[in-house]
Structures are given as C-alpha cells and as structure tokens.
C-alpha cells in the first residue's frame with residue numbers, strides 16, 4: 001500500500017513530493033511501481049505534446065516559449081526534456097538563463113531533464129512514468145522535448161496526443177528528417193529559424209514530400225508552421241495548430257484510439273523490460289557464462305544455448 005499522504009501531496013502538486021516521485025519512477029523501484037499502479041486511475045487530465053527534431057533546431061527554445069504562452073493564459077506546464085544536450089539545468093536554460101529562469105522559478109512550471117546516456121534502456125518507460133506523475137499533480141500540458149535521433153526518443157515523442165517535428169531551413173533537412181523516420185510521426189511541422197535564408201524553399205520541399213504520402217480527403221495533412229522562436233514569432237500559431245489537431249482527433253473519433261494504442265505499447269514495453277530484467281538477473285548471466293564454454297569448444301551453436309536458456313527461464317516462471 002502506498003501512503004495516502006504521498007498521494008494527497010501529489011494531488012496538491014507539492015513540488016518536493018513531485019520531484020521525489022519522479023526520481024523514484026526513474027529508479028524503477030518496486031515502491032515506485034506500486035505508486036504508479038495506485039495513481040493510474042487519476043491519470044489522463046493532461047494534454048501531452050511531443051517536440052522533436054534534429055539537435056540545434058530550436059526545440060528547447062520553442063518549448064520554453066510555448067510554456068510561457070500557456071502560463072500567460074493561466075495554464076500549468078510540465079516539461080520533460082529527454083535531450084542530453086538540453087540546456088535545462090536546475091531549471092535554467094544555459095546561455096539564456098534569464099529567460100529560462102522566468103519559467104524555471106514559476107510554480108506553474110515543472111521542468112525535469114532525463115539523462116539518455118548511461119541509462120540502461122527503459123528511457124521511454126521512465127519518461128512516460130514521469131509524465132504520469134505530472135499529470136496526477138494537475139499540470140494542464142506536458143511537453144516532451146526529445147532529439148529526433150534514436151528509436152526510444154522517437155517513441156517518446158510519438159506517445160503523445162500531438163507530435164511536433166521541428167526543422168530548420170538548412171538544405172537537406174527534410175530529406176534527413178525523412179531518413180530518420182520523423183516524417184511518419186509528425187502531426188505537424190515547425191520550420192524554425194525562418195529568419196534564415198531558404199525558409200520558403202524548405203517549406204516547398206517539405207510540402208512536396210508530404211504530398212507523396214498516401215492520403216485522401218479524410219486524412220489529417222500535417223501543416224507547416226514557420227517560426228522564429230528566439231523572437232517569439234509563430235508560437236501562437238503552434239498553440240493554435242495543437243488545438244486544431246486535438247479537435248480533429250476528437251471529431252474523427254481518434255483521440256481515444258490513439259491513447260489506447262499508447263497504452264498498448266506501454267504495456268508491451270513494461271512486460272519486455274521486466275522479462276529482460278528477470279532473464280538476465282545474476283542466475284541468467286551465470287548460466288550463460290557456463291554455457292559459453294560449450295560454444296567455444298565447438299560442441300554447440302548459440303541457438304542450442306539460447307534454447308537451453310529459454311527452457312530454464314520457462315521453468316522459473
């Protein structure tokens with residue numbers, strides 16, 4: 001049983017409790033799993049937005065501006081930055097401390113950075129668990145900033161209600177994005193740094209690629225919004241497009257199915273994580289080491305050993 005007082009404090013958005021709960025879910029402790037189980041009936045109020053794209057495209061700047069935009073309208077914002085180079089440290093945006101401090105010290109904003117390096121998988125589980133904590137604490141919007149490289153980062157950005165892909169006018173950016181799988185996950189695009197030359201050409205190139213995708217009159221066609229995030233230009237349009245996309249999901253009856261799909265993926269991930277953990281516990285590693293000799297001596301193939309390990313694991317269950 002999880003202490004009621006802890007849940008009470010989370011529901012009241014007690015900052016220290018929220019921070020501690022997020023650290024706990026990051027560790028993946030059994031206690032945190034019990035907490036997440038108990039909280040789940042209260043999850044679902046927050047609108048989740050993924051902001052992804054290549055390094056340096058302006059994701060942090062857009063996240064920052066969008067958070068300020070929502071704050072000015074009385075909404076609260078949780079930010080989960082899954083970006084090793086993300087300049088949110090201690091609630092401050094490096095090189096831009098003043099601006100970030102404004103939102104970093106705002107009690108209506110909660111910023112959490114998550115390390116990607118050195119984390120032994122489970123990144124997407126951790127990000128989603130942390131978002132559940134923020135959701136229960138009552139944040140209206142949860143913004144996930146992730147670099148659009150690497151499968152788990154794409155997974156995180158996609159496991160949201162609306163996914164925004166941020167690109168810049170540099171030639172070939174949209175081709176790179178296509179290769180990185182960003183085209184498939186975008187609900188809409190933001191062409192940031194539109195103060196730079198080539199932004200019109202970049203929009204045209206992007207449109208051409210988008211029109212090549214299968215679509216009919218019922219499809220949601222991702223639009224392209226130009227922004228200059230450092231000047232706060234285009235932020236209102238981004239917020240507007242998020243609402244438009246949300247309305248589309250609801251009208252088309254896709255909102256619930258989208259969330260159901262995310263839950264399905266999450267369950268799979270939890271099951272796989274836990275099986276992997278159990279499988280390669282001390283005993284699993286030991287029996288693998290013992291069996292290796294048989295492969296080295298040439299008696300058995302890796303497939304033989306794998307079958308043996310699976311059979312032993314099955315017996316343990």
Ligand SMILES: Nc1nc2c(ncn2[C@@H]2O[C@H](COP(=O)(O)OP(=O)(O)O)[C@@H](O)[C@H]2O)c(=O)[nH]1
Pocket residue numbers: 053054055056057058059060061062085086087192193194195196227228229230231
């Ligand atoms: N010229 C220009 N620079 C920008 C714009 N938006 C962000 N930047 C700058 O681009 C750099 C990278 O931005 P950041 O938000 O950290 O990118 P991220 O790596 O995608 O999170 C920073 O120096 C920003 O100040 C923009 O619209 N125009």
Ligand SMILES: [Mg+2]
Pocket residue numbers: 059060061083085086087145
């Ligand atoms: Mg960043």
